[in-house]
Structures are given as C-alpha cells and as structure tokens.
Amino acid sequence: MVAKGRLFGPGAFNQERIVLATAIAIFAVASFALPGFFTAENIVTIVRSVSVLGILSLGMAVVIIGRGIDLSMVAIMAMSVAAYLQLLANGMSDGAALALVLAGVIGIGLLNGFLVAYAEVPALFVTLASASFIFGYVRSQVIGADAVPVPRAHWVASLGSVQFLDIPIEVFIFAALALAMFLFLRFTKWGRFVYYAGDNPVAARNAGMPARPMLVLRYVISAMFAFIAGILTAASLHSMNTRVVNSTLLYDIVLVAVIGGIGLSGGKGGVRNVLIGAALTGVLLNAMTIIDIPLIYQNLIKSTILLAAIIFDGLINPRDEQTAQQGDI
Amino acid sequence: MSFRERLQSWRYNLVPDHLIGEILSKRWTDNAIPFLALILVVAGFGSVIPGFFKPASLQDSTRQLGEFSIVVTGLTVVMLGGGIDLSVGSIFALATFSSVAAFFIFDLPVWVAFLAALATGCVFGAINGYLVGFLRLRAFLTTLVTFIIGRAIFDILIVNYGAAVQTSTASSDTWDFIGDGTLGGLSIPVIGAAVIAIFTHIALTRSRIGWHILAVGGSRRSAHNAGIKVKRTIFLTYVFSGLCASTAGFLIACRLSGAGPGTGLNMEILALTAAVVGGNSLGGGRGSVAKGLMGAVIVLVMNNGLIRLGYGTGTNQMVIGIMLAIAVTIDIRWLKNRHKVLNEVYVAPIYLKMGAAQSALPGSGTPFALNNAISQTDYIGLGALEGPEDVILDRDDHLYCGTRHGEIVRFFAPDYRRSEVFAHVGGFPLGLAFDRDGNLLSCVGAMGLYSITPDRVVTRLSAETRRSLTSVQDDARLRDPNDLDIAPDGKVYFTDSTKRFDAHDWALDSIENRATGRLLVYDPKTGATRTLLDGYHYLNGVCMAHDGRSLFVAESWACRVHRYWLEGPKAGTAECVIRDMPGYPDNINRASDGTYWMAWLGMRTPSFDLSLRHPGFRKRMTRRLPQDDWLFPNINTGGVVKFDESGRVLGTLGDLSGRSHPMVTSMREHKGWLFIGGILNNRIGRLKLDGADPRWTGPTSYWGERA
Structure with missing residues (x-):
C-alpha cells in the first residue's frame, strides 16, 4: 500500500511526493524556459505520448505489485499488432484475424503465467525468453518486413484521428483503463489479493488464496494491456514498426513503474503511482525532445535515471533476508 | 523356497537396482542432458550443413x-x-x-x-x-x-x-x-x-x-x-x-x-542461454566452467547453423527463446525435484529369508524367553540425556556415554548424579572403548573413529578405508561407524554398518536390508585402515573374546552373531555362531563370568519377517506411503542376552513394561552392576546383578590391573 504521509513535517517526503514535486518542478521550469512547451498543443502531445506508455505501465504495475515482472510486454505489443495487420493484409477477415491474434496474446499471457506460477521459473527468465520467442516467431514466420502498415480505411487507422474535445481518443482510453485498474485493485477481492500475494506469496497461499491462478491472471492482464497499447500505437503511426522491440521502450515502462513508487519487491503501489511516474517520464521525455537532445543521449539519461531509481528503490525497500528466497535474482 | 520366492530373490538380489539411485546422486549426472544436447546439435547441424566440419569453416x-x-x-x-x-x-x-x-x-x-x-x-x-x-x-x-x-x-x-x-x-x-x-x-x-x-x-x-x-x-x-x-x-x-x-x-x-x-x-541473451543450457543453475552454487563451455558450443552452433541454413530474421531469437525457456524450466524443476526423484528410487530393497526363530515369549522355556528383569533399574541422568547409544566405565568407576548432540558426557561415581560434558566431538558418538593408556575411543556416527585422551584432546584416527573397485558411490568414506573394540596388540576393530545410508537413516537401511556392512581394522602403528569383512546386513556390535584371539560381531538385520578369528587356523575368516535370533542384536560386551552380554535393539515380528521376503512390497511401501505408515522392525521391545564363547545362549533380560528400557543398544558390566543404554532412550539404567563378581571391571579385564 501507499505509505500514508502527512502533508507537512516528517513523513511528508515519501517517494511519491518527491516524484510529483519533481514532475511539477520540471514542468514549471520547462514552461518558462522552453519556448513552445507550455502550449495546449504540446500538452496534448505530452498526454498523448504518455497514454501508450501509461497503458503499458498499468499492465506492468499489476504484475510488479504481485512480485513479478513482465519483460515480454513490448514484444507482445509490437508483434501481436504486427501479426494482426499482416493477417489483414494477407486477406483474412477482420473478425478472424482479431480473434486469432487475441487468442495468441492470451495464450502468451497464460504461458508466461503458467511457467511462473506452476513451473516456478523466475519471472525475469520466463518473460525474457518469451519476449525473444514472440519476436522471433512473428518476425520469421508471420511478417515479411520490419514494419507493417495499417490497411487504408481500417478501423485502426480511423481510431488515430478520433478526437473528443480536441483531445485524442487514446487519452480517454488510458483514463478508462486506469479507472478500471484502480477499481480492480481497490474494490475487488482478487485485486486486494494481488497486494497480499506480492507482499508475502507464501503467506497468501497458506491463507488459502488461489495464488497460482491469480498469478496467471496478472500475466494475461499485462498481455492484454500490451495489445491495447499496440493497437493505439498503430493507430497514431498508421503502421507498426517491430524494431521497437529492440528499443528502450521496455525500460521506460519499468522506469514509470519504479519511479512512481511501485516497489520491485512487490505489495506496494497502485494506479496513482503509475500516473505520477508517467507524468514525470512524459514531461521529461518531452522536454528533452524540445531541447533537441539526440535520441542516443536521451537513452543514456533515461537509463541513468532508471538506475538511480532502482538504487533508491533498493535503499528504501531493502530486501528482507528472511523472506528473500535463495536464487531470487 | 517356493518358485515365486526364488524368482523374487533373483529379481531383487541380482539386479542392481540400487545403482540407479547411486548414479543419480552423482553430481556429474547434471551434465548428462546438456552433453546429449551438445552431441545432438553438433551432429544435427554437422550433417545438414555441407562442409560444416571442413577446417576452414571450423577455423572461422x-x-x-x-x-x-x-x-x-x-x-x-x-x-x-x-x-x-x-x-x-x-x-x-x-x-x-x-x-x-x-x-x-x-x-x-x-x-x-x-x-x-x-x-x-x-x-x-x-x-x-x-x-x-x-x-x-x-x-x-x-x-x-x-x-x-x-x-x-x-x-x-x-x-x-x-x-x-x-x-x-x-x-x-x-x-x-x-x-x-x-x-x-x-x-x-x-x-x-x-x-x-x-x-x-x-x-x-x-x-x-x-x-x-x-x-x-x-x-x-x-x-x-x-x-x-x-x-x-x-x-x-x-x-x-x-x-x-x-x-x-x-x-x-x-x-x-x-x-x-x-x-x-x-x-547477453546468447551468453545467458549458453550458461543455462549448459546446466549452470540459476541462483548459484551448482555448475562448472565445463558446463558453460558446453552451453556455449550448443548455442553458437545452433545460432550459426540457422544462419548458414538461411533461415530469416527472427528465427534465431525464436529458437533462443525456446531454448532458454526449456533450459531454465528443466533446471528449476530438476533442482526442486531431484531429491524427490532420489527418494523415490534410492531405497532398493532385497530379498532375505531368515530361519524361524525360537520363541521369546515369557514362559516359553527357551533361553530367549523375555522376563521383566530390567524394568526396575536405577535411572541415571533421566531427562538430562538424549541417546546414550553406548555406555562405558573407567577405572575410577566414572560413567561415560555419547549423546545425540555430539558430546561425551561423564557421570561421576559413586552415585552418578553429577555430570559434565567430558568432550565435544560432533556427529553422534556411538560405540565406546578404553585403550591401554586410558584414552577413550569412539565410533562417531557420520564422522569416523575418534580418540579422546584423559585430558580431553580429541583426535580423529580414521574416517576412510580403501575404496572398493566396483563402487559407484564413494565407499571409502565411513558413513555409519557403529561400534569398536581394541585387541591386545592395540589394533582397533570397528564396524561401519552401511555404505548406502547416513547414520541417522539406519531405519531405511533396515527396510532395504542390502548387505553393505563392513568390519574394519585401524592400526595405530601405521595409521592405516583396512576392510576385513564386507557385505553383511548392518554389522553392529564388536567385542573382543576374553582370550583376545577372536572377536564377536553382531549382524543386526540378519539377527546373527559371527566370530571373526584373529589368530589360529581360522585366522582372517568369520563363522556364524548364533543365527536366527528372535531379536536384532546391537552391541556386545564382556561379562565377568567369562561370557558375553549382547543388547537387542528390537524384536523380530512375523509381519516384518514376511515383508523381508517381499522386496517388491517394501519398495512400493517406500514410494507410495508417507514415512509414518511404513513397516519398520519393532524397536519397542528389546533386551539383554547372555551367551558363551561357543555361541550358546544362556538367558535373556527383558523389560515387558516397555517403560524403562524398551530398546537396548548397549550394556556394560562393572563391579557387579549392569549399566544399560539405548539410542532412543533418555536415561541410563543401573541394575544390580546377582552373583556377579563385585570387583570385575572392563578396563581390568582388557588391560589388567592398573600399572
């Protein structure tokens, strides 16, 4: 759970507030210092760019809160949509292609979850391997080139141009998903169980919670969120470039989750932390782009911040020698 | 022997089932799967890709x-x-x-x-x-x-x-x-x-x-x-x-x-896959450079082979992903279940048919008939002791015993109320004996043969013998040194009860009943240990005969006592002197009247005797039932048996109440008293013997009056 800090005095400086304050500070400084930052257009751009990242982070968050991690999200996002678009291009009907790809996405989620929950393989290895497999399988067996375009006049293409009150649709989708995730984590039984399982998996299991099916469910959720994020990416770019799998997007997702205050040791954090983490990351990325820092330097900066965040996370959530398992790497 | 039993004995005594468990417990079996994968990959790609083994290609x-x-x-x-x-x-x-x-x-x-x-x-x-x-x-x-x-x-x-x-x-x-x-x-x-x-x-x-x-x-x-x-x-x-x-x-x-x-x-993912595919364990501790190298060859040959065969972009990632997932899963599952698999297959019972025993029923008139003689003893160290397997007294009448905690405890004469930890050895000190110089020698379960000087310096005398040629598991190490005795020339004769199980798993050995007990001799002059007898069903107590020319050794799970000759025409051979007893013999010690005391750790039961003739039954039992439900030898009733030089049984002392000494693993006569120990007991019992020599002590019997 999020630590309940007071507004002032000791305890006011929890990670969440520091990050929020930093985000506001960067936003304020950038608004004054950077021409074109504090414009309605740019703010929409920020929110829009954050939406996809935020959706991915929501999926990642639910896995991390349950003491796991999903390194296959970007691969699922890119490759599922690429496969979907390729199937459409090959002449398959929309319904059949969507059903097939959805089945594949859920199947990968189930496979990840099964290997983690029932075979008890560490999540990092499972998802690292499945990421490699998904990319390799779709790239070599399904699609012919790195990028697959969205067919003309397809609903995915038109989704990209839907706006409501001058705000692009993905912002609303992100908001809706965030609300749904909030309700799930806060008000449903299985949502509460995620925290218990993440805080102490053995105790959760001994208390009679269906720990393993819940674990599988979390990986299916993260796979589904990745697919939605992929559809929105394709909608705004009108194609799906599978090279994104080799980019640092995956680490941006982890960055959002960790920087927002979702401890990697599980059991901590919530949707609010994702929103705060996404806000800071979005402002930061946008500011760097406006300053015109080349992408390779941006990567260096982002990864250094991520390292700092992980070190910070390690310092405030030190690993417990009693509950840490041998081989928990 | 019926035809069915003959078949059973062939099946279970000639087929070496126990080797499966022994091979599986070897560390190198971990290498078997990666090595097989290595051969398959190299052979597979070598035969599919033309010129794979050409020097130029190999060079690159x-x-x-x-x-x-x-x-x-x-x-x-x-x-x-x-x-x-x-x-x-x-x-x-x-x-x-x-x-x-x-x-x-x-x-x-x-x-x-x-x-x-x-x-x-x-x-x-x-x-x-x-x-x-x-x-x-x-x-x-x-x-x-x-x-x-x-x-x-x-x-x-x-x-x-x-x-x-x-x-x-x-x-x-x-x-x-x-x-x-x-x-x-x-x-x-x-x-x-x-x-x-x-x-x-x-x-x-x-x-x-x-x-x-x-x-x-x-x-x-x-x-x-x-x-x-x-x-x-x-x-x-x-x-x-x-x-x-x-x-x-x-x-x-x-x-x-x-x-x-x-x-x-x-x-990074290639190297990680290589290390894991080679069989290096995640989480550490298990693995080797050789495994890493095997994995490197597998992954690289696979990677390059797929490129050479012209598979498109992504194929490699796909294959690497599959390999990594499979290797990690196998590693985790194997590590987690290895001991379960071992438990499943390790115990490999054999067929044994013992002869019908004379009755031990009270009043049956046989020399084995149990009575209630040791149900009323003076308790020494009641509740303060755990597991006095053997007891011994020195020339000053102090009483020594080993405990489960790896200590030798000394109780002070004359009333044996005060005690102290004489020495801490570790392991589980079992058999005890004093040598000529008053050093206390002990067979320490799971460790070896140790000596403790009167001023408490602990020295290891022996922990291994020569490895036998046909052994899969290293049988040089002593797993269950059990009892010892010292010959007049100072040589220490001692038993190592089983090669198959650790000392605390002696009950498993009783169920398996494989004959792997050994009689060994340690020569203090050379410091060498030799194996004298091998292939007995749990060799246990050892006692030097009064004349020092032979020794008696008890074979617990076959209910026999053998006499091993040190001198004379039969030197170096063993002969069976007591067979088919109704109880399982443990330690043997000298009695003051020129005969011998022998402890019974438990009694034979018809049901367990029958199960010994059905190894398949015992095998299924160990695999399918929880340990609490297993059929074990009955150790709720024991006794003390007296026999003479020729192996004739003279009488038996028992505890029918089962309160004082249900299981007896040792007894020692001293100045007209009999001191009784049990490995699962929490006390030592002292019993006044009628008609025994009130001046006779063990050290005097072995080494004469004090110099």
Whole structure:
C-alpha cells in the first residue's frame, strides 16, 4: 500500500511526493524556459505520448505489485499488432484475424503465467525468453518486413484521428483503463489479493488464496494491456514498426513503474503511482525532445535515471533476508 | 523356497537396482542432458550443413566460439556466486571500442589497447559488483539497466568516433596476428578461451576464492555465518565477468579491426542461454566452467547453423527463446525435484529369508524367553540425556556415554548424579572403548573413529578405508561407524554398518536390508585402515573374546552373531555362531563370568519377517506411503542376552513394561552392576546383578590391573 504521509513535517517526503514535486518542478521550469512547451498543443502531445506508455505501465504495475515482472510486454505489443495487420493484409477477415491474434496474446499471457506460477521459473527468465520467442516467431514466420502498415480505411487507422474535445481518443482510453485498474485493485477481492500475494506469496497461499491462478491472471492482464497499447500505437503511426522491440521502450515502462513508487519487491503501489511516474517520464521525455537532445543521449539519461531509481528503490525497500528466497535474482 | 520366492530373490538380489539411485546422486549426472544436447546439435547441424566440419569453416567458427566462450565463462562464475550479469554484451562492446580507439585513434601499441579493454571491463564490472554486491540490489534488473547504459554510451561513442576509426591507417603485425594468425593450428581466441577456462576451473575447484564463490552461491546466509565476506566475493565475481567480457571484446577488435553498431548485440541473451543450457543453475552454487563451455558450443552452433541454413530474421531469437525457456524450466524443476526423484528410487530393497526363530515369549522355556528383569533399574541422568547409544566405565568407576548432540558426557561415581560434558566431538558418538593408556575411543556416527585422551584432546584416527573397485558411490568414506573394540596388540576393530545410508537413516537401511556392512581394522602403528569383512546386513556390535584371539560381531538385520578369528587356523575368516535370533542384536560386551552380554535393539515380528521376503512390497511401501505408515522392525521391545564363547545362549533380560528400557543398544558390566543404554532412550539404567563378581571391571579385564 501507499505509505500514508502527512502533508507537512516528517513523513511528508515519501517517494511519491518527491516524484510529483519533481514532475511539477520540471514542468514549471520547462514552461518558462522552453519556448513552445507550455502550449495546449504540446500538452496534448505530452498526454498523448504518455497514454501508450501509461497503458503499458498499468499492465506492468499489476504484475510488479504481485512480485513479478513482465519483460515480454513490448514484444507482445509490437508483434501481436504486427501479426494482426499482416493477417489483414494477407486477406483474412477482420473478425478472424482479431480473434486469432487475441487468442495468441492470451495464450502468451497464460504461458508466461503458467511457467511462473506452476513451473516456478523466475519471472525475469520466463518473460525474457518469451519476449525473444514472440519476436522471433512473428518476425520469421508471420511478417515479411520490419514494419507493417495499417490497411487504408481500417478501423485502426480511423481510431488515430478520433478526437473528443480536441483531445485524442487514446487519452480517454488510458483514463478508462486506469479507472478500471484502480477499481480492480481497490474494490475487488482478487485485486486486494494481488497486494497480499506480492507482499508475502507464501503467506497468501497458506491463507488459502488461489495464488497460482491469480498469478496467471496478472500475466494475461499485462498481455492484454500490451495489445491495447499496440493497437493505439498503430493507430497514431498508421503502421507498426517491430524494431521497437529492440528499443528502450521496455525500460521506460519499468522506469514509470519504479519511479512512481511501485516497489520491485512487490505489495506496494497502485494506479496513482503509475500516473505520477508517467507524468514525470512524459514531461521529461518531452522536454528533452524540445531541447533537441539526440535520441542516443536521451537513452543514456533515461537509463541513468532508471538506475538511480532502482538504487533508491533498493535503499528504501531493502530486501528482507528472511523472506528473500535463495536464487531470487 | 517356493518358485515365486526364488524368482523374487533373483529379481531383487541380482539386479542392481540400487545403482540407479547411486548414479543419480552423482553430481556429474547434471551434465548428462546438456552433453546429449551438445552431441545432438553438433551432429544435427554437422550433417545438414555441407562442409560444416571442413577446417576452414571450423577455423572461422572456433574463433567466434573462443570469444563467446570467454564471455560465457565470466557469466558462469557470476551465476555460480548466485548472481547474473546481463551487461556482458555492453562490456564486450565498450571494450571493443576502447581497444579499437586506443589502437586506431590514439595510435598506441597493442598491449596498451589490451589494457584499455581490460580497464573498461574492470571498471564496468566493479560498478555492477558494487551495486549488486555491496548495495544488494537485484542482480537481474540492475545489470539490465547497466547494460542499457553501457549500450547507450557505446552508441554515442560509435556515432562520434566511428568515422575516425575507419579512416585511421594504424597497423601492427601483432594486432593482425591476434586477429588472423594461428599458433600450432589453433587460433588465438581458442587458446585464450582454453587458458581462461582452465584457469577459472582450477580457481573454482581448488582455491579459496573459488570455494567462497560456490559457498556464497550455495547458501548466502550460511556463507555469511561461516565468516565469508559475502559482499566482497560477489563484487569480485562481477569484476571477473567484466574482465572476461573485455578480453573477448579485445579479441574481436583484433579480428574485425573495428567496432560497429552491431558489436555485441544480443550477446547477453546468447551468453545467458549458453550458461543455462549448459546446466549452470540459476541462483548459484551448482555448475562448472565445463558446463558453460558446453552451453556455449550448443548455442553458437545452433545460432550459426540457422544462419548458414538461411533461415530469416527472427528465427534465431525464436529458437533462443525456446531454448532458454526449456533450459531454465528443466533446471528449476530438476533442482526442486531431484531429491524427490532420489527418494523415490534410492531405497532398493532385497530379498532375505531368515530361519524361524525360537520363541521369546515369557514362559516359553527357551533361553530367549523375555522376563521383566530390567524394568526396575536405577535411572541415571533421566531427562538430562538424549541417546546414550553406548555406555562405558573407567577405572575410577566414572560413567561415560555419547549423546545425540555430539558430546561425551561423564557421570561421576559413586552415585552418578553429577555430570559434565567430558568432550565435544560432533556427529553422534556411538560405540565406546578404553585403550591401554586410558584414552577413550569412539565410533562417531557420520564422522569416523575418534580418540579422546584423559585430558580431553580429541583426535580423529580414521574416517576412510580403501575404496572398493566396483563402487559407484564413494565407499571409502565411513558413513555409519557403529561400534569398536581394541585387541591386545592395540589394533582397533570397528564396524561401519552401511555404505548406502547416513547414520541417522539406519531405519531405511533396515527396510532395504542390502548387505553393505563392513568390519574394519585401524592400526595405530601405521595409521592405516583396512576392510576385513564386507557385505553383511548392518554389522553392529564388536567385542573382543576374553582370550583376545577372536572377536564377536553382531549382524543386526540378519539377527546373527559371527566370530571373526584373529589368530589360529581360522585366522582372517568369520563363522556364524548364533543365527536366527528372535531379536536384532546391537552391541556386545564382556561379562565377568567369562561370557558375553549382547543388547537387542528390537524384536523380530512375523509381519516384518514376511515383508523381508517381499522386496517388491517394501519398495512400493517406500514410494507410495508417507514415512509414518511404513513397516519398520519393532524397536519397542528389546533386551539383554547372555551367551558363551561357543555361541550358546544362556538367558535373556527383558523389560515387558516397555517403560524403562524398551530398546537396548548397549550394556556394560562393572563391579557387579549392569549399566544399560539405548539410542532412543533418555536415561541410563543401573541394575544390580546377582552373583556377579563385585570387583570385575572392563578396563581390568582388557588391560589388567592398573600399572
């Protein structure tokens, strides 16, 4: 759970507030210092760019809160949509292609979850391997080139141009998903169980919670969120470039989750932390782009911040020698 | 013997089922699956790809293999220490750039370029080591992030200085030789990889730091408690991995004379897959350099083979993903279930048919008839003792016994109320004997034969004998030294009850009933231990005959007593003197009237006797039932049996109430009293013997009056 800090005095400086304050500070400084930052257009751009990242982070968050991690999200996002678009291009009907790809996405989620929950393989290895497999399988067996375009006049293409009150649709989708995730984590039984399982998996299991099916469910959720994020990416770019799998997007997702205050040791954090983490990351990325820092330097900066965040996370959530398992790497 | 039983005895006594368990408990069986995979992959691709084994083709692939396996060796060491290093790909790339930059841009000599690469790896590894070792961050995520940082730095460097490298005119014969030359037919990377592999193997298996790494990987907490500097050890593994990756980076710099965006790409997942596919365990402690090398060959052959066969982009990632997932799953499952599999198959019962026993029923009139004689004894150390397997008294009438906690406790004469820990040995001290000089010798379960001087100095006399030629499991080590006695010439005759089970698993040995008990002799003059008899069903008590020319030895699970001749015409042979007793014999000791006392640890039951003739039944029992439901020998009733030199049984003392001495494992006569011990008892009993010599003591009987 999020630590309940007071507004002032000791305890006011929890990670969440520091990050929020930093985000506001960067936003304020950038608004004054950077021409074109504090414009309605740019703010929409920020929110829009954050939406996809935020959706991915929501999926990642639910896995991390349950003491796991999903390194296959970007691969699922890119490759599922690429496969979907390729199937459409090959002449398959929309319904059949969507059903097939959805089945594949859920199947990968189930496979990840099964290997983690029932075979008890560490999540990092499972998802690292499945990421490699998904990319390799779709790239070599399904699609012919790195990028697959969205067919003309397809609903995915038109989704990209839907706006409501001058705000692009993905912002609303992100908001809706965030609300749904909030309700799930806060008000449903299985949502509460995620925290218990993440805080102490053995105790959760001994208390009679269906720990393993819940674990599988979390990986299916993260796979589904990745697919939605992929559809929105394709909608705004009108194609799906599978090279994104080799980019640092995956680490941006982890960055959002960790920087927002979702401890990697599980059991901590919530949707609010994702929103705060996404806000800071979005402002930061946008500011760097406006300053015109080349992408390779941006990567260096982002990864250094991520390292700092992980070190910070390690310092405030030190690993417990009693509950840490041998081989928990 | 019926036909069915004959078949049973052939099936279970001639087919060596027990070898399956013994082979499975060998560490090298872990290598079997990766080795098989290695053969399959090399043979598979070798036969599909034309010219795979041609020297030119091999020359090229082995260069790559050399570099790759150096990286994998470094990663293996990190994994053995319980960590993981995903940043090897960036270290490799950065080191390549360092040496290329030093050589081409700054025009420095080759050795400086090499040092530049090593320095890069060392610094990068030290950062990883500091974060993971000292700050105790999660190895996987942390090195994943340092991997991205390293990659980002590399990309920046390549963009800015890549052109300068390409336009440089620097050249050197040494540089080209490292890149292209061969030494005795072998390329430099292969030689480098071999040297590093051998060095690492020796360091891991034979040096202090190597053992520390394995200990930390095996159990971090225990290593810390044992005083190993855990954090520093982990730090060093990452530095070593960094050095390995940078050496490989230098070699590829020489080979390709440049660095590009593709340098070291996907290296981390390939190296990780190689290390895991080879059979190195995640979480540390189990693995070896050889496993890493096997994995390296498998992964590289697979990777290059798929490219050579012309499969498109992505196929490799797909195959690597599958291989990694399967290897990790097998590793986790095998590690988790190995002991279960072993438990399932280890116990391999044999067929044994014992003859019908004379009745031990009270009032049956046989010499074995039990009475209630030892149900009323004076208790010594009641509740303060746990597991006095053997008891012995010295010349000053003090009483000694071993305990479950690895201590020898001494009770002071005359009332035996006060006690002290005479010595702490460890293990579980079982049989006891005094030698001529008053040293107390003990067979310590799970440890060996030990001697304790009157001023409490503990020395190990023997812990191993010669290994037998046909053994799979090392039977040189003494697993269950049980009882001993000392001949007039000072030689120590002692038993090692079983080769198959550890001392505390003696009940499993009773169910298996395989004849692996041994009689050994330790010669204090030479310090050597020899095996005299082998292949008995749990050899237990040993007692030197009164004349010192032969000894009696009890064979517990066959309910027999043998006489082993030290001198005379039958010297070196054993003959059975008592067979088919109704109880399971334990220790044997001298009695004051020239006869012998023998303890019974339990009684035969018709049901267990029957099960001994149905090994299949016992096998199913150990596999399908929880241990609480197993059929064991009855150890709720024991006794003390007296027999004479010829093996004639004179009488039996029992405890029908089962309260004082249900299970008797030893007894010692001293000045007209009988002292009774039991391995599962919490007391020693003292019983006044009618008509016994009130001056007779053990030390006097063995070594004469005090000098």
